[in-house]
Amino acid sequence: MLTVKIAIDGPAGAGKSTIARIVAKRLGLRYLDTGAMYRAVTLAALKKGVSCADEEALLRVATSMDLEIVFEKETKSNLVYLNGEDVTSAIRQPEVNASVSLVSSHKKVREFIVALQKEIGRQGCIVMDGRDIGTVVMPDADWKIFLQASVEERARRRQKELQRNGHAVDLVELEEQIRQRDHSDSTREVSPLRKAEDAIEVDTTHMNIEQVVDKVLAIIKGADEDV
Numbered sequence: 001m002l003t004v005k006i007a008i009d010g011p012a013g014a015g016k017s018t019i020a021r022i023v024a025k026r027l028g029l030r031y032l033d034t035g036a037m038y039r040a041v042t043l044a045a046l047k048k049g050v051s052c053a054d055e056e057a058l059l060r061v062a063t064s065m066d067l068e069i070v071f072e073k074e075t076k077s078n079l080v081y082l083n084g085e086d087v088t089s090a091i092r093q094p095e096v097n098a099s100v101s102l103v104s105s106h107k108k109v110r111e112f113i114v115a116l117q118k119e120i121g122r123q124g125c126i127v128m129d130g131r132d133i134g135t136v137v138m139p140d141a142d143w144k145i146f147l148q149a150s151v152e153e154r155a156r157r158r159q160k161e162l163q164r165n166g167h168a169v170d171l172v173e174l175e176e177q178i179r180q181r182d183h184s185d186s187t188r189e190v191s192p193l194r195k196a197e198d199a200i201e202v203d204t205t206h207m208n209i210e211q212v213v214d215k216v217l218a219i220i221k222g223a224d225e226d227v
């Protein structure tokens with residue numbers, strides 16, 4: 001059976017989830033937002049009062065939680081259930097944003113989550129987005145796209161997303177958070193954020209969603225003249 005695997009990586013706010021979901025919908029593939037899994041571990045830890053610096057305790061949280069990712073066929077979005085509760089919105093709250101990078105930097109947490117992601121990848125055609133999909137989770141992906149955008153543009157996008165969910169956050173504060181997150185995501189020891197050698201980089205700073213989707217689909221269909 002022919003399987004199609006597409007890896008979409010990049011820093012926070014580069015548009016990965018939005019683009020990956022639409023590309024999956026257009027191509028009729030499953031979609032997995034891998035960041036949601038680290039966010040679920042973070043939320044579970046915060047709920048239990050577990051320190052996000054305590055690797056062993058976090059591993060216990062991760063291995064004991066009942067995490068269910070539901071692929072919605074119609075919208076291709078992922079609904080996230082933690083111990084039976086729908087936490088799809090809760091994992092996007094500012095408290096989780098502030099701690100998820102630290103949680104995802106722990107080797108044992110990553111090993112556990114990456115094993116789950118690899119298993120999902122083995123189950124067939126999929127579009128996955130994250131930081132280490134092209135390098136670690138699906139190094140055998142058929143296409144690897146690395147989305148980039150300026151810090152200022154990514155902060156504006158994150159602010160809009162938070163506003164839609166009822167959170168007001170200062171733009172300068174968001175830019176600083178993004179810079180810090182970029183730094184910790186790309187300098188951590190385990191699976192740092194980096195472009196796979198065979199990934200194609202797309203700078204989305206001055207592109208709207210539809211333009212990025214068209215560009216990615218053109219790359220996949222082999223019709224992109226710039227590549």
Ligand code: DC
Nearest residue numbers: 034035036038100101104130131132
């Ligand atoms: O994509 P996101 O903002 O929802 O990701 C949340 C955090 O999880 C981010 O700090 C990086 C981390 N992450 C990761 O380390 N590896 C992935 N494959 C996905 C996300």
